[in-house]
Amino acid sequence: MILVTGSTGLLGSHVVVELLHKGYEVRAMYRDPIRKEVVFRLIEFYYPSEKETLLQKLKWFQGNVLDLVDVQNSLIGVSKVVHCAALVSFHRRDFNSLFKVNRRGTANMVNFALDSNVNQFVHVSSTAAIGSDSQYKDGLKRESNLWNPNDEVSGYSLSKFSAEKEVWRASEEGLPVSVVNPSVMFGPGSWEESSLQIFRTLNKGLSYYTKGSNSFVDVRDVTKLILKLIETEKTGHRYLVTGSNLSFKQLFDQICKQLQVKAPSKLAGPFLTTLAWRLSGILGRIQGTRPTITKESARSSHSDSKFSNEKLLKDFPDFEFTKLEDTIDVTIKGRME
Template sequence: MKKTAFVTGGTGFIGINLLHKLVAEGWEVTALRRSTSDLTYLKSLDINWVVGSLEDRLSLEKGMPENLDAVFHVAGDVNSWKKQYAAQTETNVTGTRNMVEIAVAKKAKCFVHTSSISAWGDVRGLTTEDTPQRGDVAWGNYEKTKWAGEQEALKGVNLGMKVVVMNPSIVLGPYDSTTWGSAFIALQNDEAPFIPPGTSCFVHVDEVIKAHIAAVDKGRSGEKYILGGENASFKVFMDEICRLLGKKTPPVASVFLYKFLGKVLDFVAIF
Protein backbone atom coordinates (compact mmCIF):
# COMPACT_ATOMS: atom_id res chain seq x y z
CA MET A 1 0.00 0.00 0.00
CA LYS A 2 1.28 3.46 -0.90
CA LYS A 3 2.22 5.86 1.87
CA THR A 4 0.16 9.05 1.86
CA ALA A 5 1.33 12.62 2.38
CA PHE A 6 -0.03 16.15 2.46
CA VAL A 7 2.52 18.84 1.56
CA THR A 8 2.47 22.60 2.00
CA GLY A 9 5.01 24.88 0.37
CA GLY A 10 5.32 22.47 -2.52
CA THR A 11 5.96 25.17 -5.11
CA GLY A 12 8.93 26.62 -3.22
CA PHE A 13 12.59 25.62 -3.35
CA ILE A 14 12.59 22.87 -0.72
CA GLY A 15 9.02 21.87 -1.51
CA ILE A 16 9.68 21.23 -5.20
CA ASN A 17 12.58 18.95 -4.33
CA LEU A 18 10.46 17.17 -1.70
CA LEU A 19 7.59 16.54 -4.11
CA HIS A 20 9.92 15.10 -6.75
CA LYS A 21 11.42 12.72 -4.19
CA LEU A 22 8.08 11.63 -2.69
CA VAL A 23 6.60 10.85 -6.10
CA ALA A 24 9.77 9.01 -7.14
CA GLU A 25 9.50 6.87 -4.01
CA GLY A 26 5.89 5.98 -4.76
CA TRP A 27 4.04 8.14 -2.22
CA GLU A 28 0.48 9.21 -2.90
CA VAL A 29 0.76 12.98 -2.58
CA THR A 30 -1.78 15.73 -2.01
CA ALA A 31 -0.30 19.23 -2.03
CA LEU A 32 -1.57 22.69 -1.19
CA ARG A 33 -1.03 25.56 -3.61
CA ARG A 34 -2.36 29.02 -4.26
CA SER A 35 -4.32 29.75 -7.44
CA THR A 36 -1.36 31.85 -8.63
CA SER A 37 1.35 29.25 -7.91
CA ASP A 38 3.94 28.50 -10.59
CA LEU A 39 3.86 24.78 -11.43
CA THR A 40 6.57 24.90 -14.10
CA TYR A 41 8.81 22.34 -12.40
CA LEU A 42 5.96 20.13 -11.19
CA LYS A 43 3.75 19.56 -14.24
CA SER A 44 5.11 16.07 -14.87
CA LEU A 45 4.34 14.83 -11.36
CA ASP A 46 1.24 12.85 -10.36
CA ILE A 47 0.02 15.10 -7.54
CA ASN A 48 -3.47 15.82 -6.25
CA TRP A 49 -3.43 19.61 -6.01
CA VAL A 50 -5.61 21.50 -3.53
CA VAL A 51 -6.09 25.23 -4.03
CA GLY A 52 -6.07 27.20 -0.79
CA SER A 53 -3.79 28.78 1.79
CA LEU A 54 -2.57 28.30 5.34
CA GLU A 55 -4.74 31.18 6.47
CA ASP A 56 -7.89 29.67 4.93
CA ARG A 57 -8.88 26.94 7.39
CA LEU A 58 -11.80 25.83 5.25
CA SER A 59 -9.51 25.07 2.31
CA LEU A 60 -7.27 23.03 4.62
CA GLU A 61 -10.19 21.14 6.14
CA LYS A 62 -11.57 20.31 2.70
CA GLY A 63 -8.23 19.52 1.12
CA MET A 64 -6.37 17.47 3.73
CA PRO A 65 -7.19 13.73 3.52
CA GLU A 66 -7.87 11.58 6.58
CA ASN A 67 -5.38 9.19 8.22
CA LEU A 68 -2.29 10.44 6.41
CA ASP A 69 1.05 8.79 7.00
CA ALA A 70 2.68 12.21 7.00
CA VAL A 71 2.02 15.91 6.78
CA PHE A 72 5.04 17.84 5.51
CA HIS A 73 4.52 21.47 6.50
CA VAL A 74 7.22 23.14 4.41
CA ALA A 75 5.48 26.44 3.64
CA GLY A 76 6.86 29.60 5.19
CA ASP A 77 7.26 33.32 4.58
CA VAL A 78 10.91 34.42 4.43
CA ASN A 79 10.18 38.10 3.78
CA SER A 80 12.44 40.63 5.48
CA TRP A 81 10.44 43.81 4.80
CA LYS A 82 8.65 45.45 7.71
CA LYS A 83 5.54 46.08 5.63
CA GLN A 84 5.15 42.32 5.33
CA TYR A 85 5.72 41.44 9.00
CA ALA A 86 2.02 41.01 9.80
CA ALA A 87 1.49 38.72 6.82
CA GLN A 88 4.65 36.82 7.72
CA THR A 89 3.42 36.24 11.25
CA GLU A 90 0.05 35.11 9.93
CA THR A 91 1.70 32.55 7.66
CA ASN A 92 4.49 31.27 9.90
CA VAL A 93 2.61 31.22 13.19
CA THR A 94 -1.16 31.24 12.64
CA GLY A 95 -0.79 29.11 9.51
CA THR A 96 1.18 26.51 11.44
CA ARG A 97 -1.43 26.50 14.21
CA ASN A 98 -4.14 25.88 11.62
CA MET A 99 -2.16 23.05 10.06
CA VAL A 100 -1.52 21.30 13.38
CA GLU A 101 -5.11 21.53 14.56
CA ILE A 102 -6.49 20.21 11.28
CA ALA A 103 -3.85 17.47 11.02
CA VAL A 104 -4.81 16.28 14.51
CA ALA A 105 -8.50 16.35 13.59
CA LYS A 106 -7.75 14.38 10.41
CA LYS A 107 -5.76 11.82 12.46
CA ALA A 108 -2.45 12.30 10.65
CA LYS A 109 0.20 9.91 11.98
CA CYS A 110 3.19 12.25 11.70
CA PHE A 111 3.65 16.01 11.29
CA VAL A 112 7.05 17.05 9.91
CA HIS A 113 7.50 20.78 10.41
CA THR A 114 10.11 22.67 8.38
CA SER A 115 11.52 25.40 10.58
CA SER A 116 15.00 26.92 10.27
CA ILE A 117 18.30 27.28 12.08
CA SER A 118 17.15 30.90 12.38
CA ALA A 119 14.79 29.81 15.17
CA TRP A 120 17.85 29.87 17.45
CA GLY A 121 18.22 33.60 16.87
CA ASP A 122 21.51 35.34 17.61
CA VAL A 123 23.67 32.75 19.34
CA ARG A 124 27.45 32.64 19.60
CA GLY A 125 29.64 29.67 18.76
CA LEU A 126 28.64 26.25 17.50
CA THR A 127 24.88 25.72 17.56
CA THR A 128 23.48 22.30 18.42
CA GLU A 129 20.02 21.03 19.26
CA ASP A 130 20.93 21.50 22.94
CA THR A 131 21.81 25.19 22.51
CA PRO A 132 19.15 27.38 24.18
CA GLN A 133 17.05 29.10 21.54
CA ARG A 134 16.86 32.90 21.44
CA GLY A 135 14.58 33.27 18.45
CA ASP A 136 11.84 34.73 20.61
CA VAL A 137 14.03 37.77 21.39
CA ALA A 138 15.65 38.04 17.95
CA TRP A 139 15.89 41.35 16.10
CA GLY A 140 14.29 40.03 12.91
CA ASN A 141 10.65 39.06 12.54
CA TYR A 142 11.57 36.00 10.48
CA GLU A 143 13.56 34.53 13.36
CA LYS A 144 10.78 35.35 15.83
CA THR A 145 8.09 33.76 13.69
CA LYS A 146 10.12 30.62 12.98
CA TRP A 147 10.63 30.19 16.72
CA ALA A 148 6.93 30.81 17.40
CA GLY A 149 5.93 28.48 14.57
CA GLU A 150 7.89 25.69 16.23
CA GLN A 151 5.98 26.22 19.47
CA GLU A 152 2.71 25.89 17.56
CA ALA A 153 3.88 22.74 15.80
CA LEU A 154 5.02 21.09 19.02
CA LYS A 155 1.59 21.60 20.58
CA GLY A 156 0.53 18.72 18.38
CA VAL A 157 2.53 16.34 20.59
CA ASN A 158 0.21 16.96 23.54
CA LEU A 159 -2.73 16.40 21.20
CA GLY A 160 -1.53 12.88 20.43
CA MET A 161 0.24 13.43 17.11
CA LYS A 162 3.87 12.67 16.33
CA VAL A 163 5.65 15.96 15.54
CA VAL A 164 9.22 16.26 14.27
CA VAL A 165 10.85 19.64 13.65
CA MET A 166 13.44 20.12 10.91
CA ASN A 167 15.89 23.04 11.22
CA PRO A 168 17.79 23.45 7.95
CA SER A 169 20.80 25.75 7.80
CA ILE A 170 21.66 27.43 4.47
CA VAL A 171 20.22 25.13 1.82
CA LEU A 172 21.71 24.90 -1.67
CA GLY A 173 20.51 23.06 -4.75
CA PRO A 174 18.25 23.00 -7.82
CA TYR A 175 15.05 25.04 -8.16
CA ASP A 176 16.35 27.82 -5.89
CA SER A 177 15.49 31.02 -7.75
CA THR A 178 15.03 33.48 -4.90
CA THR A 179 17.63 33.03 -2.14
CA TRP A 180 21.16 31.80 -2.77
CA GLY A 181 20.32 31.02 -6.37
CA SER A 182 19.73 34.72 -6.99
CA ALA A 183 22.98 35.54 -5.17
CA PHE A 184 24.89 33.24 -7.52
CA ILE A 185 23.26 34.92 -10.51
CA ALA A 186 24.32 38.30 -9.12
CA LEU A 187 27.90 37.03 -8.85
CA GLN A 188 27.76 35.71 -12.40
CA ASN A 189 26.54 39.11 -13.64
CA ASP A 190 29.07 41.10 -11.56
CA GLU A 191 26.21 42.65 -9.58
CA ALA A 192 27.35 41.66 -6.07
CA PRO A 193 29.35 44.57 -4.57
CA PHE A 194 30.35 42.65 -1.45
CA ILE A 195 29.74 39.46 0.49
CA PRO A 196 28.52 39.21 4.08
CA PRO A 197 30.90 38.78 7.00
CA GLY A 198 30.74 35.82 9.33
CA THR A 199 30.37 32.07 9.19
CA SER A 200 27.46 29.72 8.56
CA CYS A 201 26.58 26.13 7.77
CA PHE A 202 25.74 24.92 4.28
CA VAL A 203 23.76 21.83 3.26
CA HIS A 204 22.57 20.42 -0.06
CA VAL A 205 18.83 20.21 -0.55
CA ASP A 206 19.04 16.47 -1.33
CA GLU A 207 20.23 15.82 2.23
CA VAL A 208 17.47 18.04 3.62
CA ILE A 209 14.84 16.06 1.71
CA LYS A 210 16.26 12.71 2.86
CA ALA A 211 16.06 13.92 6.46
CA HIS A 212 12.44 15.06 6.07
CA ILE A 213 11.34 11.69 4.74
CA ALA A 214 13.42 9.75 7.26
CA ALA A 215 11.79 11.77 10.06
CA VAL A 216 8.46 10.06 9.42
CA ASP A 217 9.74 6.67 10.58
CA LYS A 218 12.95 7.46 12.44
CA GLY A 219 12.43 10.91 13.94
CA ARG A 220 11.58 11.19 17.64
CA SER A 221 8.36 12.99 18.44
CA GLY A 222 8.88 16.39 20.01
CA GLU A 223 12.50 16.61 18.86
CA LYS A 224 14.25 19.20 16.69
CA TYR A 225 16.92 18.26 14.17
CA ILE A 226 19.44 20.74 12.78
CA LEU A 227 20.10 19.89 9.14
CA GLY A 228 23.59 21.06 8.32
CA GLY A 229 26.59 20.14 6.24
CA GLU A 230 29.91 21.96 6.28
CA ASN A 231 30.63 24.99 8.45
CA ALA A 232 32.49 27.71 6.56
CA SER A 233 32.94 31.45 6.41
CA PHE A 234 30.97 33.25 3.72
CA LYS A 235 34.37 34.25 2.28
CA VAL A 236 35.49 30.62 1.86
CA PHE A 237 32.08 29.66 0.49
CA MET A 238 31.99 32.52 -2.02
CA ASP A 239 35.60 31.88 -3.04
CA GLU A 240 34.54 28.41 -4.17
CA ILE A 241 31.41 29.65 -5.95
CA CYS A 242 33.38 32.37 -7.74
CA ARG A 243 36.05 29.85 -8.73
CA LEU A 244 33.37 27.70 -10.35
CA LEU A 245 31.91 30.76 -12.09
CA GLY A 246 35.30 32.07 -13.18
CA LYS A 247 34.72 35.31 -11.29
CA LYS A 248 36.67 37.38 -8.79
CA THR A 249 35.34 37.17 -5.23
CA PRO A 250 33.84 40.50 -4.06
CA PRO A 251 35.25 42.03 -0.87
CA VAL A 252 33.84 41.11 2.52
CA ALA A 253 31.69 43.85 4.03
CA SER A 254 32.62 45.00 7.51
CA VAL A 255 30.23 44.02 10.29
CA PHE A 256 29.48 47.73 10.83
CA LEU A 257 28.65 48.30 7.14
CA TYR A 258 26.53 45.17 6.96
CA LYS A 259 24.48 46.14 10.02
CA PHE A 260 24.21 49.74 8.80
CA LEU A 261 22.86 48.66 5.42
CA GLY A 262 20.41 46.39 7.19
CA LYS A 263 19.11 49.32 9.22
CA VAL A 264 18.83 51.49 6.10
CA LEU A 265 16.90 48.82 4.19
CA ASP A 266 14.69 48.26 7.22
CA PHE A 267 13.87 51.98 7.25
CA VAL A 268 13.21 52.08 3.50
CA ALA A 269 10.87 49.11 3.85
CA ILE A 270 8.50 51.20 5.98
CA PHE A 271 7.51 53.30 2.97
Protein backbone atom coordinates in the same frame (compact mmCIF):
# COMPACT_ATOMS: atom_id res chain seq x y z
CA MET B 1 -1.65 9.93 1.05
CA ILE B 2 0.98 12.48 2.12
CA LEU B 3 0.14 16.19 2.12
CA VAL B 4 2.97 18.61 1.31
CA THR B 5 2.29 22.29 1.98
CA GLY B 6 4.45 24.89 0.26
CA SER B 7 4.85 22.34 -2.51
CA THR B 8 6.20 24.77 -5.11
CA GLY B 9 9.02 26.23 -3.00
CA LEU B 10 12.65 25.16 -3.16
CA LEU B 11 12.30 22.48 -0.49
CA GLY B 12 8.63 21.63 -0.96
CA SER B 13 9.04 20.88 -4.66
CA HIS B 14 11.98 18.56 -3.93
CA VAL B 15 10.00 16.77 -1.23
CA VAL B 16 7.09 16.25 -3.64
CA VAL B 17 9.31 14.85 -6.39
CA GLU B 18 11.23 12.49 -4.11
CA LEU B 19 8.09 11.22 -2.40
CA LEU B 20 6.62 10.46 -5.82
CA HIS B 21 9.83 8.71 -6.83
CA LYS B 22 9.60 6.57 -3.69
CA GLY B 23 6.10 5.47 -4.71
CA TYR B 24 4.01 7.58 -2.33
CA GLU B 25 0.78 9.26 -3.34
CA VAL B 26 1.17 13.00 -2.78
CA ARG B 27 -1.29 15.84 -2.38
CA ALA B 28 0.60 19.02 -3.18
CA MET B 29 -0.89 22.18 -1.66
CA TYR B 30 -0.18 25.36 -3.62
CA ARG B 31 -1.50 28.89 -4.02
CA ASP B 32 -0.36 30.15 -7.44
CA PRO B 33 -1.12 27.84 -10.43
CA ILE B 34 1.86 29.24 -12.33
CA ARG B 35 4.17 27.90 -9.62
CA LYS B 36 3.16 24.29 -10.37
CA GLU B 37 5.64 24.45 -13.24
CA VAL B 38 8.49 24.21 -10.70
CA VAL B 39 7.52 20.63 -9.81
CA PHE B 40 7.18 19.64 -13.46
CA ARG B 41 10.62 21.04 -14.27
CA LEU B 42 12.21 19.29 -11.30
CA ILE B 43 10.79 15.96 -12.43
CA GLU B 44 12.24 16.58 -15.89
CA PHE B 45 15.58 17.48 -14.31
CA TYR B 46 15.88 14.43 -12.06
CA TYR B 47 13.67 11.74 -13.60
CA PRO B 48 12.79 12.65 -17.20
CA SER B 49 12.02 9.07 -18.26
CA GLU B 50 9.58 8.60 -15.35
CA LYS B 51 7.61 11.82 -15.72
CA GLU B 52 4.25 10.32 -16.74
CA THR B 53 4.42 7.58 -14.11
CA LEU B 54 5.28 9.99 -11.31
CA LEU B 55 2.59 12.49 -12.22
CA GLN B 56 -0.07 9.79 -11.92
CA LYS B 57 0.55 9.72 -8.16
CA LEU B 58 0.39 13.52 -7.79
CA LYS B 59 -2.82 15.28 -6.73
CA TRP B 60 -2.85 19.08 -6.71
CA PHE B 61 -4.75 21.06 -4.07
CA GLN B 62 -5.08 24.82 -4.39
CA GLY B 63 -5.39 26.40 -0.98
CA ASN B 64 -3.99 28.64 1.73
CA VAL B 65 -2.84 27.65 5.22
CA LEU B 66 -4.64 30.74 6.55
CA ASP B 67 -7.99 29.54 5.19
CA LEU B 68 -9.56 27.14 7.69
CA VAL B 69 -11.79 25.48 5.10
CA ASP B 70 -8.81 24.91 2.80
CA VAL B 71 -6.78 23.41 5.64
CA GLN B 72 -9.59 21.10 6.72
CA ASN B 73 -10.24 19.89 3.17
CA SER B 74 -6.56 19.42 2.41
CA LEU B 75 -6.27 16.86 5.23
CA ILE B 76 -9.10 14.59 4.10
CA GLY B 77 -7.68 11.11 3.54
CA VAL B 78 -4.16 12.18 4.56
CA SER B 79 -2.00 10.07 6.89
CA LYS B 80 1.15 12.21 6.97
CA VAL B 81 1.91 15.90 6.53
CA VAL B 82 5.13 17.64 5.50
CA HIS B 83 4.58 21.28 6.34
CA CYS B 84 6.98 23.35 4.21
CA ALA B 85 4.80 26.42 3.67
CA ALA B 86 6.34 29.55 5.16
CA LEU B 87 7.05 33.19 4.47
CA VAL B 88 10.71 34.23 4.42
CA SER B 89 11.38 37.94 4.70
CA PHE B 90 13.75 40.26 6.51
CA HIS B 91 11.70 43.40 5.86
CA ARG B 92 10.21 45.05 8.94
CA ARG B 93 7.05 45.85 7.03
CA ASP B 94 6.40 42.08 6.74
CA PHE B 95 6.44 41.44 10.51
CA ASN B 96 2.68 40.91 10.80
CA SER B 97 2.57 38.80 7.64
CA LEU B 98 5.38 36.60 8.96
CA PHE B 99 3.40 35.81 12.08
CA LYS B 100 0.19 35.24 10.13
CA VAL B 101 1.72 32.73 7.72
CA ASN B 102 4.37 31.12 9.89
CA ARG B 103 2.71 30.95 13.29
CA ARG B 104 -1.01 31.14 12.59
CA GLY B 105 -0.71 29.03 9.43
CA THR B 106 1.20 26.37 11.35
CA ALA B 107 -1.32 26.50 14.19
CA ASN B 108 -4.12 25.93 11.69
CA MET B 109 -2.33 22.93 10.23
CA VAL B 110 -1.60 21.20 13.54
CA ASN B 111 -5.04 21.98 14.98
CA PHE B 112 -6.86 20.30 12.12
CA ALA B 113 -4.27 17.50 11.99
CA LEU B 114 -5.14 16.73 15.61
CA ASP B 115 -8.77 16.22 14.58
CA SER B 116 -7.93 14.07 11.55
CA ASN B 117 -6.25 10.73 10.90
CA VAL B 118 -2.74 12.20 10.60
CA ASN B 119 -0.21 9.87 12.26
CA GLN B 120 2.89 11.99 11.57
CA PHE B 121 3.40 15.72 11.12
CA VAL B 122 6.83 16.78 9.83
CA HIS B 123 7.34 20.48 10.41
CA VAL B 124 10.02 22.35 8.46
CA SER B 125 11.46 25.00 10.73
CA SER B 126 14.82 26.76 10.35
CA THR B 127 18.16 27.32 12.04
CA ALA B 128 16.71 30.79 12.66
CA ALA B 129 14.52 29.20 15.34
CA ILE B 130 17.51 27.85 17.29
CA GLY B 131 18.25 29.71 20.51
CA SER B 132 21.61 31.13 21.56
CA ASP B 133 21.86 29.83 25.14
CA SER B 134 23.92 26.64 25.29
CA GLN B 135 25.65 24.50 27.89
CA TYR B 136 28.47 23.92 25.40
CA LYS B 137 31.40 26.29 24.94
CA ASP B 138 32.47 25.38 21.39
CA GLY B 139 30.39 28.08 19.69
CA LEU B 140 28.18 25.57 17.87
CA LYS B 141 24.41 25.92 18.12
CA ARG B 142 22.49 22.72 18.85
CA GLU B 143 18.90 21.52 19.06
CA SER B 144 19.15 21.74 22.85
CA ASN B 145 19.92 25.46 22.85
CA LEU B 146 17.45 27.60 24.76
CA TRP B 147 15.82 30.72 23.36
CA ASN B 148 17.10 33.93 24.90
CA PRO B 149 14.35 36.60 24.87
CA ASN B 150 16.98 39.32 25.24
CA ASP B 151 18.64 38.49 21.91
CA GLU B 152 18.15 40.87 19.02
CA VAL B 153 16.64 38.63 16.34
CA SER B 154 14.82 39.11 13.06
CA GLY B 155 11.07 39.02 12.74
CA TYR B 156 11.53 35.90 10.64
CA SER B 157 13.44 34.16 13.45
CA LEU B 158 10.80 35.06 15.98
CA SER B 159 7.99 33.85 13.72
CA LYS B 160 9.68 30.48 13.11
CA PHE B 161 10.39 30.03 16.83
CA SER B 162 6.74 30.82 17.53
CA ALA B 163 5.62 28.35 14.86
CA GLU B 164 7.65 25.62 16.55
CA LYS B 165 5.91 26.39 19.83
CA GLU B 166 2.60 25.62 18.11
CA VAL B 167 3.99 22.32 16.85
CA TRP B 168 5.29 21.24 20.25
CA ARG B 169 2.01 22.31 21.84
CA ALA B 170 0.21 20.01 19.40
CA SER B 171 2.67 17.27 20.31
CA GLU B 172 1.64 17.59 23.95
CA GLU B 173 -1.96 17.24 22.80
CA GLY B 174 -1.20 13.95 21.06
CA LEU B 175 -0.01 14.75 17.52
CA PRO B 176 3.09 12.74 16.51
CA VAL B 177 5.49 15.43 15.28
CA SER B 178 8.99 15.68 13.84
CA VAL B 179 10.82 18.97 13.36
CA VAL B 180 13.67 19.69 10.94
CA ASN B 181 15.76 22.86 11.14
CA PRO B 182 17.62 23.36 7.85
CA SER B 183 20.30 25.99 7.36
CA VAL B 184 20.63 28.05 4.15
CA MET B 185 19.62 25.70 1.33
CA PHE B 186 20.98 25.48 -2.21
CA GLY B 187 19.86 23.33 -5.13
CA PRO B 188 18.02 23.40 -8.48
CA GLY B 189 15.52 26.23 -8.69
CA SER B 190 15.00 29.85 -9.64
CA TRP B 191 17.88 32.20 -8.86
CA GLU B 192 15.34 34.98 -8.40
CA GLU B 193 14.00 33.43 -5.20
CA SER B 194 15.01 32.48 -1.66
CA SER B 195 18.63 31.70 -0.84
CA LEU B 196 19.44 31.09 -4.53
CA GLN B 197 19.57 34.85 -5.02
CA ILE B 198 23.14 34.56 -3.74
CA PHE B 199 24.06 32.81 -6.99
CA ARG B 200 22.35 35.46 -9.09
CA THR B 201 24.12 38.28 -7.24
CA LEU B 202 27.56 36.65 -7.52
CA ASN B 203 27.00 35.80 -11.17
CA LYS B 204 26.22 39.45 -11.95
CA GLY B 205 29.32 40.59 -10.05
CA LEU B 206 29.86 41.44 -6.40
CA SER B 207 32.83 43.37 -5.06
CA TYR B 208 32.25 43.21 -1.29
CA TYR B 209 32.00 40.50 1.35
CA THR B 210 31.48 40.59 5.11
CA LYS B 211 33.17 38.73 7.97
CA GLY B 212 30.06 36.75 8.90
CA SER B 213 29.51 33.02 8.60
CA ASN B 214 26.64 30.58 8.40
CA SER B 215 25.81 26.97 7.62
CA PHE B 216 24.83 25.82 4.15
CA VAL B 217 23.15 22.60 3.05
CA ASP B 218 22.01 20.83 -0.10
CA VAL B 219 18.21 20.87 -0.46
CA ARG B 220 18.47 17.20 -1.45
CA ASP B 221 19.99 16.42 1.96
CA VAL B 222 17.10 18.11 3.77
CA THR B 223 14.69 16.17 1.57
CA LYS B 224 16.56 12.95 2.32
CA LEU B 225 16.15 13.43 6.06
CA ILE B 226 12.44 14.19 5.71
CA LEU B 227 11.97 10.95 3.79
CA LYS B 228 13.94 9.05 6.43
CA LEU B 229 11.67 10.45 9.13
CA ILE B 230 8.62 9.36 7.15
CA GLU B 231 9.97 5.90 6.37
CA THR B 232 11.03 5.24 9.98
CA GLU B 233 8.03 7.12 11.42
CA LYS B 234 10.44 8.68 13.92
CA THR B 235 8.67 11.38 15.90
CA GLY B 236 9.25 13.52 18.96
CA HIS B 237 12.63 14.80 17.76
CA ARG B 238 14.10 17.99 16.36
CA TYR B 239 17.01 17.84 13.90
CA LEU B 240 19.38 20.49 12.66
CA VAL B 241 20.11 19.76 9.00
CA THR B 242 23.31 21.64 8.33
CA GLY B 243 26.04 20.69 5.92
CA SER B 244 29.03 23.03 5.92
CA ASN B 245 29.88 25.83 8.36
CA LEU B 246 31.63 28.46 6.25
CA SER B 247 32.46 32.13 6.26
CA PHE B 248 30.68 34.11 3.55
CA LYS B 249 34.06 34.74 1.94
CA GLN B 250 34.76 31.00 1.72
CA LEU B 251 31.30 30.37 0.28
CA PHE B 252 31.53 33.18 -2.26
CA ASP B 253 34.98 32.02 -3.40
CA GLN B 254 33.73 28.48 -4.04
CA ILE B 255 30.59 29.60 -5.88
CA CYS B 256 32.49 32.12 -8.02
CA LYS B 257 35.10 29.51 -8.91
CA GLN B 258 32.43 27.25 -10.38
CA LEU B 259 30.57 30.15 -11.98
CA GLN B 260 33.90 31.24 -13.46
CA VAL B 261 33.44 34.83 -12.33
CA LYS B 262 35.56 37.10 -10.15
CA ALA B 263 35.04 36.61 -6.43
CA PRO B 264 34.40 39.51 -4.02
CA SER B 265 37.69 40.90 -2.74
CA LYS B 266 36.79 43.95 -0.64
CA LEU B 267 35.82 43.63 3.02
CA ALA B 268 32.68 45.55 3.98
CA GLY B 269 32.62 46.53 7.65
CA PRO B 270 29.57 47.40 9.77
CA PHE B 271 29.73 51.09 8.80
CA LEU B 272 29.56 50.31 5.08
CA THR B 273 26.70 47.79 5.42
CA THR B 274 24.77 50.22 7.64
CA LEU B 275 25.17 52.87 4.98
CA ALA B 276 24.09 50.35 2.34
CA TRP B 277 20.82 49.37 4.01
CA ARG B 278 19.93 52.98 4.73
CA LEU B 279 20.56 54.02 1.13
CA SER B 280 18.73 50.94 -0.11
CA GLY B 281 15.72 51.91 2.01
CA ILE B 282 15.72 55.48 0.70
CA LEU B 283 16.00 54.28 -2.90
CA GLY B 284 13.20 51.78 -2.35
CA ARG B 285 10.85 54.48 -1.07
CA ILE B 286 11.67 56.75 -4.01
CA GLN B 287 11.18 53.99 -6.58
CA GLY B 288 8.30 52.29 -4.80
CA THR B 289 10.22 49.01 -4.59
CA ARG B 290 11.48 46.79 -1.81
CA PRO B 291 15.03 47.54 -0.65
CA THR B 292 17.54 44.85 -1.60
CA ILE B 293 19.34 45.24 1.74
CA THR B 294 17.54 45.57 5.08
CA LYS B 295 18.74 46.38 8.58
CA GLU B 296 18.22 42.75 9.61
CA SER B 297 19.99 41.24 6.60
CA ALA B 298 22.90 43.66 7.05
CA ARG B 299 23.23 42.70 10.71
CA SER B 300 23.12 38.98 9.97
CA SER B 301 25.85 39.36 7.35
CA HIS B 302 28.27 40.16 10.19
CA SER B 303 27.08 37.48 12.64
CA ASP B 304 29.08 34.31 13.16
CA SER B 305 26.55 31.46 13.10
CA LYS B 306 27.75 27.86 13.27
CA PHE B 307 25.64 24.77 13.86
CA SER B 308 26.17 21.16 14.90
CA ASN B 309 24.64 18.24 12.97
CA GLU B 310 25.88 15.62 15.44
CA LYS B 311 22.40 14.59 16.61
CA LEU B 312 21.29 13.82 13.05
CA LEU B 313 24.42 11.78 12.33
CA LYS B 314 24.10 9.93 15.64
CA ASP B 315 20.48 8.91 15.04
CA PHE B 316 21.03 8.19 11.33
CA PRO B 317 24.64 6.91 11.11
CA ASP B 318 24.28 6.06 7.41
CA PHE B 319 23.40 9.66 6.53
CA GLU B 320 25.96 11.46 4.37
CA PHE B 321 25.93 15.14 3.51
CA THR B 322 26.60 16.21 -0.06
CA LYS B 323 29.92 17.92 -0.69
CA LEU B 324 29.51 21.67 -1.11
CA GLU B 325 31.19 21.63 -4.51
CA ASP B 326 28.60 19.10 -5.73
CA THR B 327 25.79 21.21 -4.30
CA ILE B 328 27.08 24.29 -6.12
CA ASP B 329 27.43 22.28 -9.32
CA VAL B 330 23.83 21.00 -9.28
CA THR B 331 22.53 24.47 -8.33
CA ILE B 332 24.21 25.89 -11.43
CA LYS B 333 23.06 23.06 -13.70
CA GLY B 334 19.54 23.18 -12.33
CA ARG B 335 19.00 26.91 -12.70
CA MET B 336 15.42 27.78 -13.63
CA GLU B 337 14.83 31.06 -15.45
